[in-house]
Amino acid sequence: MWTLRSQEVTVVYGRGSISTLSQFKGRRVKVVTTKSLMETSLLKDMLKLTGGEQVMGPSQHTPEDQLVQLREALRDAEVVVSLGGGSIIDAVKISHEGYHVSVPTTLSGAEHTTVAGFTREGTKRSIIRRAPDMVILDPDALRYTPRDLLVTTGVRALDHAVEALYSVRASPYTDALAREGFSILYECLWNLEDLLQCQIGTWLSSQAFMYAGRGLSHIFGYIFGPRFNIPHGVTSCISLAEAIRFNMTFSREKLRSLGGDSLPSRIESLLERWNVRKRLRDYVSLEEALRLGEDLAVANNSSENPTKMDVLEAVEFIKRVY
Known part of the structure; x- marks a missing residue:
């Protein structure tokens, strides 16, 4: 016998699907991303669509001490967009309890799970959190990702x-x-x-x-x-x-x-x-x-x-x- 509990997540996919973010304009939106994407047209387009504010996310493997800083930075956000790979997506899962939109820029798959990983004293820990409320799979979001x-x-x-x-x-x-x-x-x-x-x-x-x-x-x-x-x-x-x-x-x-x-x-x-x-x-x-x-x-x-x-x-x- 199996028991399986499903989840409700909106997945928007296809080229140009990043435009979906325009529905959040007028709300307090913050876009959490990595240093490598800070100066890209991808981030600039997303900030223009949402009227949001950019926030630097944690480094690789999501160190626990950086999550404390992120949680404070997201305190007043209504909608948080995670733009990046697994570390950024997991960081937002852990640090923000409100509406979460994930725009993955890698193929790690963190956007599709309720598992969130972080590092404490050099050891990877996993906890269960809400999956993102919306996932946007737009191949254009991968264009800045090294092969x-x-x-x-x-x-x-x-x-x-x-x-x-x-x-x-x-x-x-x-x-x-x-x-x-x-x-x-x-x-x-x-x-x-x-x-x-x-x-x-x-x-x-x-x-x-x-x-x-x-x-x-x-x-x-x-x-x-x-x-x-x-x-x-x-x-x-x-x-x-x-x-x-x-x-x-x-x-x-x-x-x-x-x-x-x-x-x-x-x-x-x-x-x-x-x-x-x-x-x-x-x-x-x-x-x-x-x-x-x-x-x-x-x-x-x-x-x-x-x-x-x-x-x-x-x-x-x-x-x-x-």
Whole structure:
């Protein structure tokens, strides 16, 4: 028996859909964004549409101390627009209880979930918050995003689909979302020609993840990303293929629709195509990495990953991705 509680979110998608923001003109609007977008025509257009005020958001991995500052800056806002990737979107989820419009500029998928991540003392924490009230998927919002960032966050979205499919909480609903999301997203990421399709694939994959939960590759990212300043998408580039291999015995039948035994190789071929195949050695020494073996095992075993691991298996996993 499955129990699934759905949510009400307005998703506006298609080229030119940013114009939807004009409906908020006349209200107290604040647009939270990143330093890299501060001087862009994208932000200027959004401020003109809303009559709003720009606010600098937190840095990568959403440090907790920066959330305190953001909460104060948003205190008098009626509508808050998050313009950026997962860190900006999660920061607004945590810091603002009013109406939230998300305009993602990456393919991380944070805009489609109720999970919000932040970093406390070098450790990634996740809490449940309201999803944005409105999500605007406009491919024009991706035009300032570097290609490497699009690809690596897209791999993060592929991670959502794969781990939702073999999750112990998977259901027929999440399986359908995961399979279709993976198919659309993988094809789009191979050529990066139709970015709206990439956004739609991310949408489906992230919904599957929200309802089915997280697995080993996500757990790896939560532990190693903040500790060694590895971007979210890059952690998936490091860990996803090996996480699939680790779970293959349990999940081979379910993964067959995504490529079965060849799925890890398909993922690695995509990474090589865009030169984003990364190793843990690019960020940390093996000695430092192995110290987190017990943390990885404990966190994996409390997640929705189908295969549990002891500390020795966690250490071996770290060595394989190193």
